[in-house]
Amino acid sequence: xxxxxxxxxxxxxxxxxxxxxxxxxxxxxxxxxxxxxxxxxxxxxxxxxxxxxxxxxxxxxxxxxxxxxxxxxxxxxxxxxxxxxxxxxxxxxxxxxxxxxxxxxxxxxxxxxxxxxxxxxxxxxxxxxxxxxxxxxxxxxxxxxxxxxxxxxxxxxxxxxxxxxxxxxxxxxxxxxxxxxxxxxxxxxxxxxxxxxxxxxxxxxxxxxxxxxxxxxxxxxxxxxxxxxxxxxxxxxxxxxxxxxxxxxxxxxxxxxxxxxxxxxxxxxxxxxxxxxxxxxxxxxxxxxxxxxxxxxxxxxxxxxxxxxxxxxxxxxxxxxxxxxxxxxxxxxxxxxxxxxxxxxxxxxxxxxxxxxxxxxxxxxxxxxxxxxxxxxxxxxxxxxxxxxxxxxxxxxxxxxxxxxxxxxxxxxxxxxxxxxxxxxxxxxxxxxxxxxxxxxxxxxxxxxxxxxxxxxxxxxxxxxxxxxxxxxx
Numbered sequence: 001x002x003x004x005x006x007x008x009x010x011x012x013x014x015x016x017x018x019x020x021x022x023x024x025x026x027x028x029x030x031x032x033x034x035x036x037x038x039x040x041x042x043x044x045x046x047x048x049x050x051x052x053x054x055x056x057x058x059x060x061x062x063x064x065x066x067x068x069x070x071x072x073x074x075x076x077x078x079x080x081x082x083x084x085x086x087x088x089x090x091x092x093x094x095x096x097x098x099x100x101x102x103x104x105x106x107x108x109x110x111x112x113x114x115x116x117x118x119x120x121x122x123x124x125x126x127x128x129x130x131x132x133x134x135x136x137x138x139x140x141x142x143x144x145x146x147x148x149x150x151x152x153x154x155x156x157x158x159x160x161x162x163x164x165x166x167x168x169x170x171x172x173x174x175x176x177x178x179x180x181x182x183x184x185x186x187x188x189x190x191x192x193x194x195x196x197x198x199x200x201x202x203x204x205x206x207x208x209x210x211x212x213x214x215x216x217x218x219x220x221x222x223x224x225x226x227x228x229x230x231x232x233x234x235x236x237x238x239x240x241x242x243x244x245x246x247x248x249x250x251x252x253x254x255x256x257x258x259x260x261x262x263x264x265x266x267x268x269x270x271x272x273x274x275x276x277x278x279x280x281x282x283x284x285x286x287x288x289x290x291x292x293x294x295x296x297x298x299x300x301x302x303x304x305x306x307x308x309x310x311x312x313x314x315x316x317x318x319x320x321x322x323x324x325x326x327x328x329x330x331x332x333x334x335x336x337x338x339x340x341x342x343x344x345x346x347x348x349x350x351x352x353x354x355x356x357x358x359x360x361x362x363x364x365x366x367x368x369x370x371x372x373x374x375x376x377x378x379x380x381x382x383x384x385x386x387x388x389x390x391x392x393x394x395x396x397x398x399x400x401x402x403x404x405x406x407x408x409x410x411x412x413x414x415x416x417x418x419x420x421x422x423x424x425x426x427x428x429x430x431x432x433x434x435x436x437x438x439x440x441x442x443x444x445x446x447x448x449x450x451x452x453x454x455x456x457x458x459x460x461x462x463x464x465x466x467x468x469x470x471x472x473x474x
Contacts, residue, residue: 025220032212040205047197048165052146055167058103059144059188065099066092067174083110083118092119106164109189110171113140118186130189139168139187148194165192321361322448324471327392327405328353330362334369335390338377345377347386354392358403358468364444365468371441372407372464379411379462386410387459394470398451402467408457 070092074081082088096108096119110119115130130136135145146167170184279297286294331351335342342349373388380386387410395404445452448468455463 028216036209043201051165055190059169063171069095106193107191111187135168142170142184144169165194322359324357325362326357350389352391356403357471368441368444376409403470404467407464409461410459411461413462
């Protein structure tokens, strides 16, 4: 419960960070839309200002050309201006069109001071009455005025928006020789098509929004990656903490069990020695059936003494005296000792040596190998084809190099239920076993800084792999 509480307490800051990553995503999204809109609005204002200056220069040029090329000639020829007269209308249309030629102008209207359209590059507009708008009133009063039609929204400039920009400028009589401009004689209404300009504005606005969103997504991805990595690290540490707690609890239980076993084994060994020596004395002095009974007592006392020795080895493991020694020589010593039993059991032995040295306590590792080989021979009892392969090889795992001794037998292998509890003390599948063999083996191997692994041999039997640290440079 304490570990769970610590895990939850440690995860709480990351929960807050995860919450803020989501809220920051929403805030940044809204901020991105607002920024792109403001930038788009500012850009559109600059475009409109540029278009207005462009239209005013065009209106000034039109004013000059109309006065010079239309008003003056018509006044001299006809004595008065009548824009409805076909000849004058044709001349005015020619002057206006030649002036706006190559300029991106959608339409030019000329209005009298009453708002009537007396000329237009689009003939269908001639005769119409202009709206009594504020822009026209300003132009009729001698001021310039511009406006967008239809009015724009906050975020509605897209490629499908058909808008025009209108500029109204007063037309004055340039024949006056004074510095005063005089009263307006008519009003120029210049209509510019700004579709392409605002299409570029919209595209730039969209690109800015996409770029900001991509940047936001990238930052969000980095932040979430950091948070997820933090979760993984904390989960890994929580698992390691639980494993350490389990190992600590297991060590405490085994220590208590070891003290009890050591006390019991010590109390048994002395009387057991007396029983055995007495039985040996009776066997030497007896004959017939009594002699056989005395020999049975000696044999069982010997077996029981071996069990007591295992208990003592489990309860008081000796400290490993590590030295550099060749593993192949240790295996050859083992095979020489087991030669008779291997022949009697008809076990075919194969040994693949390797002249490498490992850090080991030779006597302890010899007992480890003897325990494993003896278990393999016992597991193959009753089978026809008995094989035991011993291989020494170098391999890499856990990010380091190891020197391994692999025992492969052709027995029935390890039951699945056994592999889950293989190193538990007093757990065994043998009728007469103590369940301390692999537990002692594991303790000795780990005291050497090594690893022990169980698996399946190529023959379908069991495989035991003992990995030790090799000596550098050998």
